[in-house]
Amino acid sequence: MNQFKHEPALQKESRLTPTNPSGGLALVLASGGMDSCVTAAIANQQHDMAFLHPNYGQRTEKRELKAFNEVADFYRVKRRLVVNVEHLTQIGGSSLTDETIEVAPADLNRKGIPTSYVPFRNANILSIAVSWAEVIGAVKIFVGAVEEDSSGYPDCRKEFYEAFNRVINLGTRPETHIEIVTPVIGMKKSEIVQKGQELGAPFHLTWSCYQTEEIACGVCDSCALRLRGFQLAGIEDPVPYMTRPVYP
Numbered sequence: 001m002n003q004f005k006h007e008p009a010l011q012k013e014s015r016l017t018p019t020n021p022s023g024g025l026a027l028v029l030a031s032g033g034m035d036s037c038v039t040a041a042i043a044n045q046q047h048d049m050a051f052l053h054p055n056y057g058q059r060t061e062k063r064e065l066k067a068f069n070e071v072a073d074f075y076r077v078k079r080r081l082v083v084n085v086e087h088l089t090q091i092g093g094s095s096l097t098d099e100t101i102e103v104a105p106a107d108l109n110r111k112g113i114p115t116s117y118v119p120f121r122n123a124n125i126l127s128i129a130v131s132w133a134e135v136i137g138a139v140k141i142f143v144g145a146v147e148e149d150s151s152g153y154p155d156c157r158k159e160f161y162e163a164f165n166r167v168i169n170l171g172t173r174p175e176t177h178i179e180i181v182t183p184v185i186g187m188k189k190s191e192i193v194q195k196g197q198e199l200g201a202p203f204h205l206t207w208s209c210y211q212t213e214e215i216a217c218g219v220c221d222s223c224a225l226r227l228r229g230f231q232l233a234g235i236e237d238p239v240p241y242m243t244r245p246v247y248p
Contacts, residue, residue, distance in 0.1 A: 023047040024139040026181075027129055029054075032067030033208045034226055035144035035184055038192050040075060041199035042183045043142040050079035050136060054125045056118065057089030058096045059103070063213035070205040079136065083128050094118040096210060103211045106224030108247060114151050114221055116210055122155035123164070126180070130168055133178050141180045148186055151221050158185055189229025197235055204238040218243040 023046035030036045030051040043049055053068040055061050065082065072080055088097055095101040095115040104115050122145070129141050145156040154160070161180050168178050184192050196203060208226045209216035216223050218241035228247035230237040237244075 025050060025137055026140040026142055027052055027133045027136070027138040028142045029125060029129055029144065030068050030071060031144070032064040032071065032206060033144070033222075034196070034203060034206045034229075035146050035192060037071050037144075037203065037206045038196040038199070038201050039142050039144035039184055040071065041196060041201040043140070043181075044075055045199070047140065049075060049077050050081070050132075050138060051077045052081045052083065052125075052129050052132060054083050054085050054128075056085040056097065056121065058118075059099075059211050060207065060209060060213050063207050063209075067205055067207040071202060074202045074205060081132055083125075085124055085128070088118055088121060088124065091119065103220050105219050106221050106247075108221075108224055108228065110152070110221075113153065116151060116221060117153050120155060122153075122160070126164055130172065130178060134172050134176050139177060139179070141178060143180060143182050145182050145185050146187065146189070146192070148188060150189075150225065156185070158182065161185070188232075189225055190232035193229045193233040193235055197233070206239070208239070212242070216241045218245060 026043045026047035027050045028036065028040045028043050030040060030053050032053070040049065051068065051072045053065065055065060058064065092098040094117060095103045096118055101115055126141070133141055143161065145161065147157050150156055161182050165180050168180070172178065184195070187195070208222045210220040210222045211217055216239055218227065223241065224247050227237060227244060231246060
């Protein structure tokens with residue numbers, strides 16, 4: 001099976017001013033979700049962009065891929081790579097990849113790690129991203145990880161990305177200089193919404209729900225965090241929901 005697939009860029013009119021490539025080429029890990037979309041909007045200010053998207057057997061894989069391509073179209077990203085990281089499904093251990101594990105309802109006061117955590121997922125994806133970045137000459141890898149106001153995944157911590165930057169330095173060519181950048185990692189979701197609004201990020205094209213692909217459920221952790229962010233920012237979330245609870 002060919003695990004690496006290039007997705008052709010669709011020619012679609014963008015509402016953006018031309019990308020400013022003065023900062024060099026940046027590779028953006030684009031899940032199709034809100035955080036990675038705002039991260040792309042930030043990267044777009046100073047960089048030409050390439051987008052990488054992982055399919056790993058998640059419940060909403062098709063819907064996330066659709067969001068990825070639509071966000072990429074919006075930013076006129078021609079260089080795209082979709083990777084099939086199917087071994088994460090075979091490994092299991094997450095409600096996102098194992099149908100026998102229920103997606104837990106939202107609990108924004110939870111202290112432990114939720115069932116939606118995919119074991120060491122970000123390290124797997126980052127390794128692929130570094131390989132591609134080294135080949136295409138990218139100087140930055142932008143990741144929309146959030147630590148402060150998130151589900152508490154251990155591979156979304158600032159220290160994790162600092163450590164991975166050291167791994168990149170040790171494991172690539174001497175002339176290679178690639179840095180992982182996490183511009184929203186210390187932000188609250190409401191601040192991410194506000195930043196996206198400021199930069200004109202296409203929230204209407206994104207998808208965050210963990211368990212449905214037609215209309216967002218509104219009650220999983222990801223929907224709850226997103227909805228609370230929009231509610232605290234005083235901005236209407238343009239994505240349709242089955243139910244829109246008010247989250248404290």
